[in-house]
Amino acid sequence: MLKGKSLVNIDDVATDDIFEIFKLASEYKKKVSKGEVLSELNGKIMATLFFEPSTRTRLSFESAMHRLGGSVITVSEAKSSSASKGETIADTIRMASSYSDIVVMRHPMEGAARLASEFSSVPVLNGGDGSGQHPTQTILDLFTIWEKFGRIEGLNVSLVGDLKYGRTVHSLIKALSRFENAINLISPEILQMPEHVLSGIKNQQNIRKISNLEDVLNRSDVFYVTRIQKERFVDMNDYAKVIGSYSFDLATVSRMKESAIIMHPLPRVDEINPEVDSDKRALYFTQASNGVFVRMAIISMILGVR
Amino acid sequence: MLKGKSLVNIDDVATDDIFEIFKLASEYKKKVSKGEVLSELNGKIMATLFFEPSTRTRLSFESAMHRLGGSVITVSEAKSSSASKGETIADTIRMASSYSDIVVMRHPMEGAARLASEFSSVPVLNGGDGSGQHPTQTILDLFTIWEKFGRIEGLNVSLVGDLKYGRTVHSLIKALSRFENAINLISPEILQMPEHVLSGIKNQQNIRKISNLEDVLNRSDVFYVTRIQKERFVDMNDYAKVIGSYSFDLATVSRMKESAIIMHPLPRVDEINPEVDSDKRALYFTQASNGVFVRMAIISMILGVR
Amino acid sequence: MLKGKSLVNIDDVATDDIFEIFKLASEYKKKVSKGEVLSELNGKIMATLFFEPSTRTRLSFESAMHRLGGSVITVSEAKSSSASKGETIADTIRMASSYSDIVVMRHPMEGAARLASEFSSVPVLNGGDGSGQHPTQTILDLFTIWEKFGRIEGLNVSLVGDLKYGRTVHSLIKALSRFENAINLISPEILQMPEHVLSGIKNQQNIRKISNLEDVLNRSDVFYVTRIQKERFVDMNDYAKVIGSYSFDLATVSRMKESAIIMHPLPRVDEINPEVDSDKRALYFTQASNGVFVRMAIISMILGVR
Numbered sequence: 001m002l003k004g005k006s007l008v009n010i011d012d013v014a015t016d017d018i019f020e021i022f023k024l025a026s027e028y029k030k031k032v033s034k035g036e037v038l039s040e041l042n043g044k045i046m047a048t049l050f051f052e053p054s055t056r057t058r059l060s061f062e063s064a065m066h067r068l069g070g071s072v073i074t075v076s077e078a079k080s081s082s083a084s085k086g087e088t089i090a091d092t093i094r095m096a097s098s099y100s101d102i103v104v105m106r107h108p109m110e111g112a113a114r115l116a117s118e119f120s121s122v123p124v125l126n127g128g129d130g131s132g133q134h135p136t137q138t139i140l141d142l143f144t145i146w147e148k149f150g151r152i153e154g155l156n157v158s159l160v161g162d163l164k165y166g167r168t169v170h171s172l173i174k175a176l177s178r179f180e181n182a183i184n185l186i187s188p189e190i191l192q193m194p195e196h197v198l199s200g201i202k203n204q205q206n207i208r209k210i211s212n213l214e215d216v217l218n219r220s221d222v223f224y225v226t227r228i229q230k231e232r233f234v235d236m237n238d239y240a241k242v243i244g245s246y247s248f249d250l251a252t253v254s255r256m257k258e259s260a261i262i263m264h265p266l267p268r269v270d271e272i273n274p275e276v277d278s279d280k281r282a283l284y285f286t287q288a289s290n291g292v293f294v295r296m297a298i299i300s301m302i303l304g305v306r
Numbered sequence: 307m308l309k310g311k312s313l314v315n316i317d318d319v320a321t322d323d324i325f326e327i328f329k330l331a332s333e334y335k336k337k338v339s340k341g342e343v344l345s346e347l348n349g350k351i352m353a354t355l356f357f358e359p360s361t362r363t364r365l366s367f368e369s370a371m372h373r374l375g376g377s378v379i380t381v382s383e384a385k386s387s388s389a390s391k392g393e394t395i396a397d398t399i400r401m402a403s404s405y406s407d408i409v410v411m412r413h414p415m416e417g418a419a420r421l422a423s424e425f426s427s428v429p430v431l432n433g434g435d436g437s438g439q440h441p442t443q444t445i446l447d448l449f450t451i452w453e454k455f456g457r458i459e460g461l462n463v464s465l466v467g468d469l470k471y472g473r474t475v476h477s478l479i480k481a482l483s484r485f486e487n488a489i490n491l492i493s494p495e496i497l498q499m500p501e502h503v504l505s506g507i508k509n510q511q512n513i514r515k516i517s518n519l520e521d522v523l524n525r526s527d528v529f530y531v532t533r534i535q536k537e538r539f540v541d542m543n544d545y546a547k548v549i550g551s552y553s554f555d556l557a558t559v560s561r562m563k564e565s566a567i568i569m570h571p572l573p574r575v576d577e578i579n580p581e582v583d584s585d586k587r588a589l590y591f592t593q594a595s596n597g598v599f600v601r602m603a604i605i606s607m608i609l610g611v612r
Numbered sequence: 613m614l615k616g617k618s619l620v621n622i623d624d625v626a627t628d629d630i631f632e633i634f635k636l637a638s639e640y641k642k643k644v645s646k647g648e649v650l651s652e653l654n655g656k657i658m659a660t661l662f663f664e665p666s667t668r669t670r671l672s673f674e675s676a677m678h679r680l681g682g683s684v685i686t687v688s689e690a691k692s693s694s695a696s697k698g699e700t701i702a703d704t705i706r707m708a709s710s711y712s713d714i715v716v717m718r719h720p721m722e723g724a725a726r727l728a729s730e731f732s733s734v735p736v737l738n739g740g741d742g743s744g745q746h747p748t749q750t751i752l753d754l755f756t757i758w759e760k761f762g763r764i765e766g767l768n769v770s771l772v773g774d775l776k777y778g779r780t781v782h783s784l785i786k787a788l789s790r791f792e793n794a795i796n797l798i799s800p801e802i803l804q805m806p807e808h809v810l811s812g813i814k815n816q817q818n819i820r821k822i823s824n825l826e827d828v829l830n831r832s833d834v835f836y837v838t839r840i841q842k843e844r845f846v847d848m849n850d851y852a853k854v855i856g857s858y859s860f861d862l863a864t865v866s867r868m869k870e871s872a873i874i875m876h877p878l879p880r881v882d883e884i885n886p887e888v889d890s891d892k893r894a895l896y897f898t899q900a901s902n903g904v905f906v907r908m909a910i911i912s913m914i915l916g917v918r
Contacts, residue, residue, distance in 0.1 A: 035655075036655070037654050037655030038655065039654075042343050042345075043341075043342070043343030043344065043373070043375070045369055045372050045373070047365065055687050055690070055707075056707055059659065059685050059687070059707070059708070059711050060711060062685045062711075063657055063685055063711035063712065066657050066683035066685065067655070067657070069655070071372035072685075073365050073368045073369055073372065073378075074380075074686075075361050075365070078361070086536075086573070086575045087572075087573035087574075087575070088580075090580070091572065091573060091574065092573075094591055094594075095361075095362055095365070095572070095594060096365070098591065098594055098595035098598070099365050099366060099368075099369035099595075099598055100369065266699075266703065266707070267698070267699035267703060267704075268699075268703065269698045269699075274700075274702070285706055285710065288706075288707060288710055289710035289711075292710070292711055348649050348651075349647075349648070349649030349650065349679070349681070351675055351678050351679070353671065377678035379671050379674045379675055379678065379684075380686075381667050381671070384667070392879070392881045393878075393879035393880075393881070394886075396886070397878065397879060397880065398879075400897055400900075401667075401668055401671070401878070401900060402671070404897065404900055404901035404904070405671050405672060405674075405675035405901075405904055406675065
């Protein structure tokens with residue numbers, strides 16, 4: 001039951017609720033693609049409160065709200081607003097929540113969403129809080145896998161690239177580990193999955209560090225690739241080497257299983273060559289558009305219309 | 307009759323209209339809290355044109371418009387827009403008004419709203435013009451008092467803090483002085499109510515300068531506290547002293563009447579300790595949320611649907 | 613047939629479609645002025661993606677979408693968004709188009725809109741791409757002439773001011789030259805219509821360079837005046853001289869035909885004296901407001917509801 005609740009951390013979402021979201025997201029996806037006009041959130045208002053810019057996340061939430069017939073009020077640069085007059089997060093969220101029925105908040109500081117949910121008079125959706133959580137991203141990642149394979153267990157999943165700073169893979173590995181999945185970690189030495197993430201995971205025996213992408217290329221069902229940020233490297237030669245060995249092109253893809261899928265939270269830079277885009281295994285654009293349907297499901301369940 | 311008119315200055319609003327607004331705001335408050343979907347402004351468009359940022363005011367107006375079923379187009383940083391190409395306020399407002407049915411304008415320059423209303427083809431709502439007016443704020447302040455006491459006369463009202471730069475108290479004292487109210491002015495020496503404001507008020511005999519908050523603490527019905535801006539002080543020691551004697555904590559509040567209320571236009575910084583928030587006399591968050599209902603009433607009366 | 617198509621370049625729009633747009637824009641203008649509530653785009657979403665600010669264009673498109681009952685998601689400063697993380701236009705437009713039913717894009721780079729239309733999954737409307745095209749502006753210019761004269765041929769049209777950098781006049785002269793119109797070019801030496809624009813025009817014999825505005829003042833039906841940007845001039849004395857001879861005041865206007873019209877894409881600075889505004893020949897504000905109705909027509913034809 002998500003009704004009336006805030007969504008701060010993927011760990012708080014029961015497995016049953018995740019599957020409930022999948023079903024409803026599927027239903028919405030069908031309806032939207034048929035051009036059906038939905039009106040279940042007529043009269044409802046979402047406030048999107050972004051203390052750091054994230055156009056992709058903001059637009060996806062706003063699109064979801066509009067698709068359901070709701071309205072949106074937006075602060076895309078919350079930093080330059082009341083906060084700059086010395087207002088606390090508590091007071092800012094009280095304001096936003098008194099003008100709306102649901103608040104989406106993005107904040108550079110880990111824990112900000114939890115704090116906000118304690119002072120808000122309406123449910124808060126965490127749209128990413130620093131190195132913390134981004135639960136709707138995790139659910140849309142899982143949905144994309146589920147939609148393709150019909151399940152989110154019994155799969156061989158490779159997480160590739162920046163596993164150290166990539167917030168999405170931290171949540172995803174925890175969520176996938178609720179089920180029986182073989183998980184491969186493939187990253188440059190300096191960008192490995194942090195111990196504090198790994199130590200919180202049960203079913204450790206299913207997780208393996210792989211030094212060479214080639215070793216799992218023809219075995220994995222899912223390749224979840226993350227953006228490797230240039231600014232993490234002091235030496236640009238190191239960056240060039242890393243990008244060389246962790247990027248996907250058609251040659252790489254041709255050695256994968258026919259049924260495999262490639263995912264990426266986007267934006268991508270050099271990790272996936274655009275020549276891959278037209279391969280049927282390239283699922284990252286579908287994944288992004290799934291975000292709208294998954295968020296529609298979450299919003300309508302929380303607002304209690306479904 | 308507000309129909310078709312601009313709202314630039316609280317002094318232009320007849321007392322009858324103020325009570326009309328109260329009644330309609332009350333009605334909307336009940337309807338929204340019951341989750342009723344209103345559609346009286348379907349098809350209507352509000353343009354919010356903010357030449358200086360004011361997230362709180364903007365979101366409150368936009369929320370009001372959406373609650374009534376209307377749409378919103380927004381320029382949250384009008385400074386960086388056409389104005390920067392040398393366009394006059396007159397031409398900018400002509401543009402905005404030709405795209406909408408009602409315009410909300412915020413501008414750093416006193417008199418800007420009056421000017422705009424002369425060139426606009428649709429009604430203009432003044433969302434604050436420099437040290438000038440912010441009439442919807444005044445009406446929501448009055449509404450909050452009226453909702454609590456059932457009247458806006460025969461009350462003992464203390465205005466506390468920065469009475470010099472605090473635009474809201476300038477309008478509020480004028481509005482309260484239309485009726486028989488005892489008004490106490492309590493501020494540090496350097497932040498006193500300006501003479502030009504006082505001289506414009508009738509019923510001067512009801513206004514008293516009070517040097518010590520303690521003197522009225524157990525007698526006032528309304529404490530209207532304003533933000534004391536650090537940047538007004540050259541010497542931070544002065545600021546510390548002032549904040550010390552003009553801030554509210556639970557000890558202060560415990561000496562008030564049970565029926566008293568504490569108001570604040572928000573954002574607050576150090577003037578009211580968060581420990582006060584849960585006291586039933588703390589009405590500033592209610593006051594903020596009332597802004598939406600009061601603005602709903604004003605918009606629908608001006609657009610002639612009510 | 614505009615249904616399902618992108619609108620990148622005015623040259624791609626068939627003459628029949630232009631007249632179709634005129635008729636529908638006229639119909640919408642009547643309906644909106646009567647206060648009719650339209651709902652043909654309920655459930656549809658427009659994404660406005662502005663890589664450079666253009667408040668006027670953005671608000672006009674957004675107003676059009678709202679008047680039709682649709683919703684809008686906005687990136688008013690796309691530069692500071694994903695693009696800054698190194699994302700290509702192709703990927704950014706894929707994102708925006710996966711969240712919406714139609715995308716309006718403004719970009720400082722010529723050709724950006726064409727590129728975007730190739731990667732978008734929904735129709736793209738070019739809201740201006742650098743020194744390139746701004747087709748909806750051209751259509752609203754033509755519509756304003758058509759509405760006034762009942763035709764867009766057999767007219768004497770003077771293009772006045774900055775004909776070198778003024779993108780709107782480049783498209784307008786091409787569009788007007790599809791029909792038999794006498795076209796006068798009146799500009800300072802350094803701001804003449806570029807050869808590359810002229811060479812692409814058929815019916816060259818109908819185009820004449822005029823050195824003196826006075827020569828056509830009592831003969832032209834349409835004066836299309838453009839903004840002369842101070843920053844184009846090295847020497848401010850040159851600017852002053854130019855503005856002196858190319859600006860319109862009441863004395864200028866009094867020598868025009870009674871039936872003539874003055875147009876301007878706005879914002880204007882010193883080219884047209886505000887004293888002209890109340891003359892019935894001043895049509896630039898009507899022209900601006902026509903933008904909404906023309907865009908309503910274009911959007912609904914492209915989205916296939918009309």
